Amino acid sequence: MISFNFTGDISDVSAGLQVAAKARGFEINDQGVLVEVCKSSTGFTELKRTENAYRISYAKKTDFFRACARLCGMLEENEFYEYSERAAFDSCGIMLDCSRNAVASPETVCDFIGKMACMGLDRLMLYTEDTYEIKEYPYFGYMRGRYTAEELKQFDETARSVGVLLAPCIQTLAHLSMTLRWGYGADMSDTEDILLIDEEKTYDFIDAAFKSLRESTTSEYIHIGMDEAHYIGLGRYLDIHGNEESRFDILLRHLERVCKIAQKYNFKPMMWSDMFFRLGSKTRNYYDMNVEIPEWVNSKIPENLSLVYWDYYHAKEEEYTAMIKGHSQLGCDIVFAGGIWTWCGMGPQYRWTNESTVAALASCRKNNIRDVFATVWGDDGGEVNYYTILPGMQLYAEYNYSDNPVDVEKRFKECTGMDYSAFMTLESDDFPNKYFDGDIVSVSKQLLFQDPLCGLFEKNFEKISLAEFYADKLEKISKIQAPFKMEKLFDYYKKLYFVLSKKAEICSGIRKLYMSGDNNTLSIRAKQMRELVVAVEELYRSYRILWLSTNKVFGLDRGDLRFGGLITRFEIAASRIEDYVDGRISKIDELEEEPLIYTNRGEIPTEDKPLMRETVYHRISSVSSQW
Numbered sequence: 001m002i003s004f005n006f007t008g009d010i011s012d013v014s015a016g017l018q019v020a021a022k023a024r025g026f027e028i029n030d031q032g033v034l035v036e037v038c039k040s041s042t043g044f045t046e047l048k049r050t051e052n053a054y055r056i057s058y059a060k061k062t063d064f065f066r067a068c069a070r071l072c073g074m075l076e077e078n079e080f081y082e083y084s085e086r087a088a089f090d091s092c093g094i095m096l097d098c099s100r101n102a103v104a105s106p107e108t109v110c111d112f113i114g115k116m117a118c119m120g121l122d123r124l125m126l127y128t129e130d131t132y133e134i135k136e137y138p139y140f141g142y143m144r145g146r147y148t149a150e151e152l153k154q155f156d157e158t159a160r161s162v163g164v165l166l167a168p169c170i171q172t173l174a175h176l177s178m179t180l181r182w183g184y185g186a187d188m189s190d191t192e193d194i195l196l197i198d199e200e201k202t203y204d205f206i207d208a209a210f211k212s213l214r215e216s217t218t219s220e221y222i223h224i225g226m227d228e229a230h231y232i233g234l235g236r237y238l239d240i241h242g243n244e245e246s247r248f249d250i251l252l253r254h255l256e257r258v259c260k261i262a263q264k265y266n267f268k269p270m271m272w273s274d275m276f277f278r279l280g281s282k283t284r285n286y287y288d289m290n291v292e293i294p295e296w297v298n299s300k301i302p303e304n305l306s307l308v309y310w311d312y313y314h315a316k317e318e319e320y321t322a323m324i325k326g327h328s329q330l331g332c333d334i335v336f337a338g339g340i341w342t343w344c345g346m347g348p349q350y351r352w353t354n355e356s357t358v359a360a361l362a363s364c365r366k367n368n369i370r371d372v373f374a375t376v377w378g379d380d381g382g383e384v385n386y387y388t389i390l391p392g393m394q395l396y397a398e399y400n401y402s403d404n405p406v407d408v409e410k411r412f413k414e415c416t417g418m419d420y421s422a423f424m425t426l427e428s429d430d431f432p433n434k435y436f437d438g439d440i441v442s443v444s445k446q447l448l449f450q451d452p453l454c455g456l457f458e459k460n461f462e463k464i465s466l467a468e469f470y471a472d473k474l475e476k477i478s479k480i481q482a483p484f485k486m487e488k489l490f491d492y493y494k495k496l497y498f499v500l501s502k503k504a505e506i507c508s509g510i511r512k513l514y515m516s517g518d519n520n521t522l523s524i525r526a527k528q529m530r531e532l533v534v535a536v537e538e539l540y541r542s543y544r545i546l547w548l549s550t551n552k553v554f555g556l557d558r559g560d561l562r563f564g565g566l567i568t569r570f571e572i573a574a575s576r577i578e579d580y581v582d583g584r585i586s587k588i589d590e591l592e593e594e595p596l597i598y599t600n601r602g603e604i605p606t607e608d609k610p611l612m613r614e615t616v617y618h619r620i621s622s623v624s625s626q627w
Contacts, residue, residue: 003032023114061163073414093123101555102382145554312339340392347428
């Protein structure tokens with residue numbers, strides 16, 4: 001392991017050196033490589049070699065830690081070169097979703113802070129719908145792994161030591177169904193997930209939330225959410241107040257009160273911008289280029305508010321530019337939020353992350369957007385591990401320092417000590433575009449959790465050899481060495497690819513065997529299903545170990561239920577086939593049904609392009625009622 005001996009002006013960075021050293025993997029001692037440290041007078045961070053030492057002159061703390069990481073990588077590869085660089089954005093960072101069952105453990109959060117600093121990223125948002133502590137509301141975050149005030153203080157202190165700003169990211173309007181389910185939420189609920197505007201209990205609650213976060217963080221910024229409140233004013237609000245005023249008025253009145261509370265606690269608020277565009281669109285489409293927002297709306301938007309334009313759905317620079325121009329007409333500071341795709345399928349979506357990010361950040365640089373961050377959502381269970389996002393983080397970092405980064409893989413090796421190509425083996429749904437319309441598919445989740453007999457996606461899959469596709473992935477990941485401390489992550493994906501390839505092999509064509517009367521092969525398939533149960537149990541053990549190494553335990557119960565259900569359905573499917581073959585039942589009703597291609601309200605695949613994005617477990621696993 002590389003050792004450094006830092007000398008010179010290290011007063012501002014000394015507190016964070018151990019954080020960065022632990023995250024990157026280097027040591028600090030008197031016998032280490034001599035590194036002279038000074039602050040930059042030019043705004044550029046420079047790494048140079050002197051006669052007896054290396055010299056880092058840095059502009060921001062994160063620039064310094066990035067330089068340390070890059071120097072460490074150079075020495076490891078025995079390939080030193082001097083460089084000079086300057087960050088393009090005032091802030092560039094990530095947002096970790098800690099609200100979809102997966103709540104990153106304190107150790108994980110602090111490790112990410114260190115890794116961010118070593119890449120040069122300087123803002124961390126923890127997206128916490130109800131996973132932070134409000135002492136006056138004991139049911140808020142109850143049994144959800146909420147962060148205590150002490151944990152948030154720890155994150156804040158760790159972040160400040162390396163120059164990362166920890167900014168709370170909460171919800172003050174919608175996306176609150178997980179807490180409004182409790183009795184205390186009855187009087188302040190408009191719908192099951194939207195707060196009741198103009199109800200004083202609502203603002204008492206929001207005040208308590210801001211007070212709690214002010215006491216546990218030092219950030220001047222707070223993200224107040226307010227996205228996707230599609231039914232704002234259409235629930236109990238409508239019953240109480242009628243529909244005589246526009247929904248713009250309702251939204252803006254609530255926004256004004258929330259921003260005043262933020263100001264009371266010395267926070268500068270930012271909010272997701274989509275509701276302004278949805279309310280002004282005839283189709284309620286955020287990205288509607290024909291949106292009509294009344295001019296009077298501008299004058300009612302609070303002056304101290306920034307608008308966060310979130311978009312990870314486009315691959316053309318001009319599409320982002322058009323939306324940025326649309327936002328500029330609202331007269332607010334604009335923050336851009338892209339995405340590192342971790343919320344479709346069982347693995348990260350690197351290909352689409354790269355395509356959307358390159359277009360988005362190129363547009364941001366050209367249009368003078370000063371603050372950007374990457375969202376990392378965990379929709380429908382947080383099943384994709386946080387550490388899969390590291391390559392996407394590096395892409396954001398490189399766009400912060402270059403308008404046309406070409407050495408992302410090399411920088412990733414320098415800043416993390418890990419091979420970029422190894423992480424690329426974790427992408428579980430990179431199917432050729434000829435099989436689908438759109439940008440993303442989630443076959444891995446569909447294949448894993450669809451019922452062995454009902455097989456809701458079998459018609460979609462029938463012309464594609466998924467067994468071969470995932471066997472090839474298993475072969476590739478088995479040939480690489482897992483990066484240091486990532487062994488649990490890579491072990492899980494090896495087991496996942498094995499189960500996916502075997503399930504595709506065993507379950508595809510079950511109905512054809514049944515309809516053709518091939519009972520001998522059906523018996524073999526039933527035996528293989530029972531054997532596959534063992535592999536699924538091993539997969540889940542690996543999943544559980546990985547989860548507990550990264551997250552709090554809360555939320556893992558969903559994994560228990562999903563994998564437990566998968567195991568049970570394999571056993572039942574095998575039993576039903578055996579009962580049929582042995583004459584105990586006269587037919588298998590599930591296999592009597594003529595299969596149809598799976599569609600939903602968002603996508604209607606065709607036989608030529610049959611793959612799609614369906615990502616919701618309860619819709620994948622069954623068409624039976626949830627209730």
